[in-house]
Amino acid sequence: xxxGETMGGLLEAGAAGATLTSAAPLRLDxxxxxxxxxxxxxxxxxxxxxxxxxxxxxxxxxxxxxxSARHPKTGKDGWWARVVGPGRPLDTDRYFVICSNxxxxxxxxxxxxxxxxxxGEVYGMSFPVVTVADMVRAQAVLLDAxxxxxxxxxxxxSMGGMQALQWASDYPERLFSAVVxxxxxxxSAQNIAFHEVGRQAIMADxxxxxxxxxxxxxxxxxxxxVARMAAxxxxxxxxxxxxxxxxxxxxxxxxxGFDADFQVESYLRHQGQVFVDxxxxxxxxxxxxxxxxxxxxxxxxxxxxxAFRRARDVRFCVFSFxxxxxxxxxxxxxxxxxxxxxxxxxxFVEIETDKGHDAFFLEEPALHAALEGFMTSAAVARxxx
Amino acid sequence: xxxGETMGGLLEAGAAGATLTSAAPLRLDxxxxxxxxxxxxxxxxxxxxxxxxxxxxxxxxxxxxxxSARHPKTGKDGWWARVVGPGRPLDTDRYFVICSNxxxxxxxxxxxxxxxxxxGEVYGMSFPVVTVADMVRAQAVLLDAxxxxxxxxxxxxSMGGMQALQWASDYPERLFSAVVxxxxxxxSAQNIAFHEVGRQAIMADxxxxxxxxxxxxxxxxxxxxVARMAAxxxxxxxxxxxxxxxxxxxxxxxxxGFDADFQVESYLRHQGQVFVDxxxxxxxxxxxxxxxxxxxxxxxxxxxxxAFRRARDVRFCVFSFxxxxxxxxxxxxxxxxxxxxxxxxxxFVEIETDKGHDAFFLEEPALHAALEGFMTSAAVARxxx
Numbered sequence: 001x002x003x004g005e006t007m008g009g010l011l012e013a014g015a016a017g018a019t020l021t022s023a024a025p026l027r028l029d030x031x032x033x034x035x036x037x038x039x040x041x042x043x044x045x046x047x048x049x050x051x052x053x054x055x056x057x058x059x060x061x062x063x064x065x066x067x068s069a070r071h072p073k074t075g076k077d078g079w080w081a082r083v084v085g086p087g088r089p090l091d092t093d094r095y096f097v098i099c100s101n102x103x104x105x106x107x108x109x110x111x112x113x114x115x116x117x118x119x120g121e122v123y124g125m126s127f128p129v130v131t132v133a134d135m136v137r138a139q140a141v142l143l144d145a146x147x148x149x150x151x152x153x154x155x156x157x158s159m160g161g162m163q164a165l166q167w168a169s170d171y172p173e174r175l176f177s178a179v180v181x182x183x184x185x186x187x188s189a190q191n192i193a194f195h196e197v198g199r200q201a202i203m204a205d206x207x208x209x210x211x212x213x214x215x216x217x218x219x220x221x222x223x224x225x226v227a228r229m230a231a232x233x234x235x236x237x238x239x240x241x242x243x244x245x246x247x248x249x250x251x252x253x254x255x256x257g258f259d260a261d262f263q264v265e266s267y268l269r270h271q272g273q274v275f276v277d278x279x280x281x282x283x284x285x286x287x288x289x290x291x292x293x294x295x296x297x298x299x300x301x302x303x304x305x306x307a308f309r310r311a312r313d314v315r316f317c318v319f320s321f322x323x324x325x326x327x328x329x330x331x332x333x334x335x336x337x338x339x340x341x342x343x344x345x346x347x348f349v350e351i352e353t354d355k356g357h358d359a360f361f362l363e364e365p366a367l368h369a370a371l372e373g374f375m376t377s378a379a380v381a382r383x384x385x
Numbered sequence: 386x387x388x389g390e391t392m393g394g395l396l397e398a399g400a401a402g403a404t405l406t407s408a409a410p411l412r413l414d415x416x417x418x419x420x421x422x423x424x425x426x427x428x429x430x431x432x433x434x435x436x437x438x439x440x441x442x443x444x445x446x447x448x449x450x451x452x453s454a455r456h457p458k459t460g461k462d463g464w465w466a467r468v469v470g471p472g473r474p475l476d477t478d479r480y481f482v483i484c485s486n487x488x489x490x491x492x493x494x495x496x497x498x499x500x501x502x503x504x505g506e507v508y509g510m511s512f513p514v515v516t517v518a519d520m521v522r523a524q525a526v527l528l529d530a531x532x533x534x535x536x537x538x539x540x541x542x543s544m545g546g547m548q549a550l551q552w553a554s555d556y557p558e559r560l561f562s563a564v565v566x567x568x569x570x571x572x573s574a575q576n577i578a579f580h581e582v583g584r585q586a587i588m589a590d591x592x593x594x595x596x597x598x599x600x601x602x603x604x605x606x607x608x609x610x611v612a613r614m615a616a617x618x619x620x621x622x623x624x625x626x627x628x629x630x631x632x633x634x635x636x637x638x639x640x641x642g643f644d645a646d647f648q649v650e651s652y653l654r655h656q657g658q659v660f661v662d663x664x665x666x667x668x669x670x671x672x673x674x675x676x677x678x679x680x681x682x683x684x685x686x687x688x689x690x691x692a693f694r695r696a697r698d699v700r701f702c703v704f705s706f707x708x709x710x711x712x713x714x715x716x717x718x719x720x721x722x723x724x725x726x727x728x729x730x731x732x733f734v735e736i737e738t739d740k741g742h743d744a745f746f747l748e749e750p751a752l753h754a755a756l757e758g759f760m761t762s763a764a765v766a767r768x769x770x
Contacts, residue, residue, distance in 0.1 A: 030641040032641075125643075128641070129641040129642060129643075186632065187632070188623065188626070188627055188632075189623075189626035189627050189629070189630040189631055189632065189647070189649040190618065190623045190626045190627070192632070192647050192649050192650060193614075193618045193626060193649050193650070193653055194618060196614070196645075196647075196649070196650045196653055196654070197611060197614045197615045197618070197653070199643065200610070200611050200614060200653075200654070200657070201586055201589075201611045203643070204586075204590065204607035204608065204610070204611055205589065206591055222589035223589065225585070225589070226582060226585050226586045226589055226611065229578075229581070229582045229585060230582045230615050233575065233578045233579060233582070238573065238574075238575045238710075241573070241574035241575045241578060242573055242574050242575070244574070245574040246574055247571065247572070247573075247574065247577070247680060254678060256415040256417075256513070256514040257514060258510075258514075258584065258588070258670060258674065260581075261677075262574070262577050262581075262677065264574040264577050264578050264581070265577060265578070265581045268578055268581055268582070268585075269581075269585070272585070285643060289643065292646075292647065293639060295632060325623075325710075
């Protein structure tokens with residue numbers, strides 16, 4: 001726990017953000033130790049007097065702590081501005097919303113592009129492999145520094161949902177409620193396979209330089225763009241791709257060449273290009289690795305319910321999307337069954353949509369309405385006015 | 386049509402194979418002309434006296450003319466040895482089976498790695514973009530040289546199925562029957578997207594050298610391997626990947642690094658590595674492009690039935706696989722509906738399997754039994770004994 005002065009400063013991080021520096025070593029699942037930790041985060045709203053209205057938003061793979069308001073780099077709205085803000089489902093007039101960049105990220109939290117205090121050089125591939133549980137440990141360090149003993153809610157989609165599940169497993173006493181959107185209790189073989197394609201694309205880029213590209217002043221942009229393109233397909237449903245692009249051409253007629261003839265090609269190339277401007281290749285390697293290692297039941301002899309055995313007092317809401325083939329509804333149902341078996345109260349909503357996995361941060365009124373309903377009901381139960 | 390001597394020689398190509406050299410220019414859909422054409426092919430069985438028992442097998446994207454018997458390079462069985470051979474569904478004791486390497490391929494038929502007779506140099510990216518219809522044109526040139534006016538059957542899976550559909554559209558009078566397995570009447574936005582990832586991976590490899598790698602004595606192996614890995618995932622179902630690999634590890638425990646920890650990673654890397662030994666990167670670009678351009682209805686104002694209007698006397702059998710997400714059953718149903726609307730007789734069989742798209746050349750007894758049944762029934766109708 002930080003002293004009062006630091007805490008007060010951190011509580012005023014706001015949408016512009018702040019960085020917690022913790023001099024305490026962070027011991028990781030691998031056994032490795034990070035000698036000191038920085039956690040970059042933003043906050044929205046105000047912490048109430050009894051510190052009971054804090055909501056931790058956990059971000060997905062390639063996003064960051066800028067969940068709402070303008071992103072200082074891109075100038076665009078935060079990635080979850082539809083959900084986090086005044087009058088939104090995570091209503092910043094009622095809740096104090098915190099979002100921190102994950103461990104191994106590239107937006108201010110300690111990661112492979114940070115300076116290793118031991119060597120004075122960029123970590124690169126000497127950064128230790130981290131897990132989703134390690135990400136959650138770093139978030140717990142932040143909450144300690146903010147003086148928040150219990151979260152009113154932990155909320156996340158995709159990898160953020162896995163962090164929320166990990167919170168329920170590792171720190172149930174620090175949760176009043178948890179919202180898990182479009183997630184899974186473990187990475188499937190197909191999930192791992194797609195990530196491995198992305199990693200191989202990055203590592204095949206000669207500018208990756210065995211992870212030491214920063215020292216060489218280059219970046220494996222082509223490999224990272226290919227990784228992004230492959231992953232991006234998995235975020236959308238086949239139906240959404242067909243509806244948005246079909247076989248529509250960029251120009252009148254085919255080019256009879258290898259330029260982007262089809263709008264879907266141009267769209268994918270664009271996704272790859274803009275991604276390399278905002279994301280670090282090594283962070284992509286480490287975070288995908290953390291996801292592939294994610295298997296919440298593994299530490300409990302394969303019994304997922306055991307992972308939640310101490311979480312029976314937490315109120316859960318689990319969402320899935322009918323057209324999500326990255327983390328299909330069946331995997332959300334596994335989570336819900338395990339929560340039920342553990343005796344926790346769990347609501348489950350499958351949202352009918354053709355938007356695929358990315359539905360969790362797109363315009364999806366049914367999700368937003370159901371999320372708001374759950375939050376309001378939980379707020380009443382918690383005595384938040 | 387070749388003279389009798391050439392024809393006789395070609396008819397004895399056999400499993401070892403032969404190459405037709407046609408001095409006649411081949412005019413392509415793009416308007417470009419290939420000044421002279423080579424078509425590499427193998428045959429299995431014997432052509433009967435009235436030349437009525439010929440079966441053309443059309444190969445999928447990355448395969449070749451070695452459908453049966455031992456492959457001269459790999460030493461393994463031909464890719465469809467389960468289907469083509471004595472007593473097999475395409476029974477070489479009854480039928481004369483021909484399989485030719487596609488135009489733009491890399492196994493002996495004219496393609497981007499061939500010598501451009503005009504310049505005396507390897508075509509590379511100066512090779513014209515070809516279509517599935519152009520592939521079929523090259524096959525028709527081969528049949529002319531073999532003196533085969535009408536095929537008893539054209540049979541193909543995946544891209545081979547698209548060639549079979551194109552045959553039915555362009556040369557219905559040369560078909561008695563057609564078998565279309567795990568195909569689609571057009572490439573969807575998602576199909577195009579996956580191919581574009583593969584092309585971008587190849588073109589991102591500095592050893593690609595704008596397609597001129599042959600002159601430089603290098604090969605874009607890393608890019609091609611990544612392309613293969615991405616595509617390979619689409620050939621398998623999520624369920625099959627889970628059944629075969631799940632989250633099984635290569636060794637006891639995690640490596641806490643970026644080696645292949647999971648068996649599925651090791652499998653994918655292996656798929657990428659063996660592929661670069663047997664396939665050419667530019668051929669991959671050209672053949673994926675041909676597939677992405679494939680849209681049988683486009684030349685008929687979007688009316689697929691019109692594409693089959695001259696094929697009402699052809700007997701069709703269409704197969705799909707319940708777990709194929711590359712070319713799902715719904716797309717086979719579109720084909721069948723269009724065939725019905727055109728007045729053609731079409732059987733349709735959806736094979737229940739978890740093997741995904743690749744089921745068409747795996748051990749799939751239900752497919753083999755149904756295919757044999759269709760062939761035998763068609764043989765009776767054709768008067769083949």
